Structure formats: C-alpha cells, structure tokens
Amino acid sequence: MIYLKIDGKEIHAEPGMTILQAADANGIYIPRLCYHKALSPIGSCRLCVVEVKPGPPRPVPSCTTPVADNMEVTTRSERLDRYRREVLQLLLINHPLDCPICDKGGECELQNMVRELKISEQPYQAVKLVPKYDNLSPLIERYPDRCVNCERCVRVCRDWVGAAALYFDNRGYRTTVTAGGPVMDCEFCGSCIAVCPVGAIVDKTFKYSARAWELEKEPAVCPYCGGGCHLF
Numbered sequence: 001m002i003y004l005k006i007d008g009k010e011i012h013a014e015p016g017m018t019i020l021q022a023a024d025a026n027g028i029y030i031p032r033l034c035y036h037k038a039l040s041p042i043g044s045c046r047l048c049v050v051e052v053k054p055g056p057p058r059p060v061p062s063c064t065t066p067v068a069d070n071m072e073v074t075t076r077s078e079r080l081d082r083y084r085r086e087v088l089q090l091l092l093i094n095h096p097l098d099c100p101i102c103d104k105g106g107e108c109e110l111q112n113m114v115r116e117l118k119i120s121e122q123p124y125q126a127v128k129l130v131p132k133y134d135n136l137s138p139l140i141e142r143y144p145d146r147c148v149n150c151e152r153c154v155r156v157c158r159d160w161v162g163a164a165a166l167y168f169d170n171r172g173y174r175t176t177v178t179a180g181g182p183v184m185d186c187e188f189c190g191s192c193i194a195v196c197p198v199g200a201i202v203d204k205t206f207k208y209s210a211r212a213w214e215l216e217k218e219p220a221v222c223p224y225c226g227g228g229c230h231l232f
C-alpha cells in the first residue's frame, strides 16, 4: 500500500494507481477532459494538472502520474487554476457559442469547467475553422466544431469496440476527428456518444427530446452488445 496526501488529506492507494485514480477513489475531484475511466490515459489535455512535492512544487498530469510514498499533492491553487484557464481558453478559440441548443448543454464537461473557473474573456484569436457538420449517419450526428480533440471517441471505437471507424486527421490546430476508418465502418453502438465530454457526437434519435436530468436509470436487460452503457 502507498501512503500519500492529497489536498492535506491522508490517502492510501494501491501501487500502480495514478494520482487521479487515487483522488477519484477518495472523493476528490480533479478536472479532466481526455481521461475516461474505461480507457487508457493519454495525458493530452493537461487539465488534470496538479502540483506534487517533495521538492519544489512541480506540475504534473495526474492522469498519467503514478502515486508514490510520501507524495504531497495539491489539486487546486491559483497557479493551477491559471494553467487550466489557459488550456480552456485555447480550446474555446474555435468552439461555437451554441450551448443553449447543444444536446449536451447542462451536462457538458467543458461547460462545467468554464463555469467553475469563471472564464468570461477570450484573449486569443485565430483563423476560425469551419469544419463540416456530419449528418450522414442514420443514428449519429457529429459537430466537429464542438470537438475538444480528447480522443475518447477514437480510443473507445478502436480499443473497446474494435471498429476503428473514427480517427484523427491533420495536425495541431487543424486536427479533426474523421469518420470512415481503415478497418471497418461504424456499428452504431453509441460508445462514442457515451464517452464524448462535449456535444460533438450526439444521438440523432434522442436530440431535443429530453434533458439528461429528466431521464431515469433502468436496469439493462440486454446482453453485452458493445454499446455505451457498459462504460459507466
């Protein structure tokens, strides 16, 4: 067992756990976008940054940093909030302000963090990208301009479903998730919708019909089908 402190609270964690997993297991929330508990961490969004000691406090991504004995972790500070604000402001450069009609509005991980960090100004400017809205599937709609490139949909489709129907195209600021992968086409399982933290991939049949908080959970009776419900 490994003993450490997170935000002054004494924690014990299994060897091999990451800081973020240890925090989750103890009810301490660390912001995240690319991390999903069903997927291998890739450490790309940097929103889960925390400060660790001993030594001078140094920022590390908590989703890929393993816990260590006597580690002291700080999850919230003025400096960390500043880092997170910068990352979010960069993500928001190209994000549309269509939250009121977005199917994910009110349960969007990006919206929640922007609100929590009180971001109301955009200091950065860049050429506005106009990605193509993808309405070709009978069951799934994609809004590439809402995408935060967390790669959750690409990873779940490739690593859980085995379809690899989604993949990254282009590099840097022009990176987009593209449909129609080299292995096989979409199976309409809904796993990508289940893991998307924003409204970039939505259920066409469900759109505008209800808000998430108006739904009730029912025990599932279907056998394992590769669908999104087993991811939570």
Ligand code: FES
Pocket (backbone or CB within 6 Å): 031, 032, 033, 034, 035, 042, 043, 044, 045, 046, 047, 048, 049, 061, 062, 063, 064
């Ligand atoms: Fe850790 Fe994205 S959640 S880098």
